[in-house]
Amino acid sequence: MSKPSPARYRTTNWSNYTASLRKRGSLLILLDKDMTWLAPPDGSPGRPAVFSDAAIQFCLTIKVLFKLPLRRTTGMVASLMKLAKLD
Known part of the structure; x- marks a missing residue:
């Protein structure tokens, strides 16, 4: 018993596909x-705590x-804070 061939889709609207x-x-x-x-x-x-919970x-x-x-993680959070201008 053979597998059915998968459906093939054609992209006609490339701008919507890219978006x-x-x-x-x-x-x-x-x-x-x-x-x-x-x-x-x-x-x-x-020593006092530096960051809040x-x-x-x-x-x-x-x-x-x-x-x-x-x-x-600390690098990612630092970059997120720079983007949000929280530091």
Whole structure:
């Protein structure tokens, strides 16, 4: 028993096809400009925390989502902050 041949499609509207390929590769990450990136002073002894819990959670989410090592994640988040002008 042989397999049926796969259907063949012909692209007739190349501008729509190119636009759909561009749209497929787009990525939108919304950053809240009101999010506190730096940790507030807590008054406890020892070294103070540098980043807020929300900022750390955002970085770890990016790390897991894109399967990146930690140093590459920090570089990506730094570039995202430059794009959003949050730093």
